[in-house]
Amino acid sequence: MRLIRILVVLLVAGFGATQIQGCASTDTHRSTGETMDDGGITARVKTALLEDKDVSGLAVNVNTYRGVVQLTGFVDDETQRSKAESIARDVSGVQSVKNDLQVKPKG
Numbered sequence: 001m002r003l004i005r006i007l008v009v010l011l012v013a014g015f016g017a018t019q020i021q022g023c024a025s026t027d028t029h030r031s032t033g034e035t036m037d038d039g040g041i042t043a044r045v046k047t048a049l050l051e052d053k054d055v056s057g058l059a060v061n062v063n064t065y066r067g068v069v070q071l072t073g074f075v076d077d078e079t080q081r082s083k084a085e086s087i088a089r090d091v092s093g094v095q096s097v098k099n100d101l102q103v104k105p106k107g
Contacts, residue, residue: 067095
């Protein structure tokens with residue numbers, strides 16, 4: 001589990017570094033600090049989802065923009081959908097959560 005956590009953090013940190021476009025933020029671009037903060041939030045949310053035994057963290061995609069976390073992907077049921085949102089809300093730095101997770105159709 002520790003290896004997964006390290007890989008997630010490295011992946012998110014590497015992705016976040018490619019998004020840096022300058023120092024000051026505007027309405028359409030994040031500052032360097034905001035980009036780094038969002039990358040850290042994404043990593044913490046993804047790690048928390050991976051550590052939870054009831055939510056399939058590998059099936060949940062996490063994106064963060066200015067502290068707003070968006071969850072996408074597929075889960076098995078409404079309980080997992082709600083739990084993933086709750087986990088994300090409890091992570092430090094999260095301003096709000098947009099839960100776009102879809103429940104897999106039965107069958």
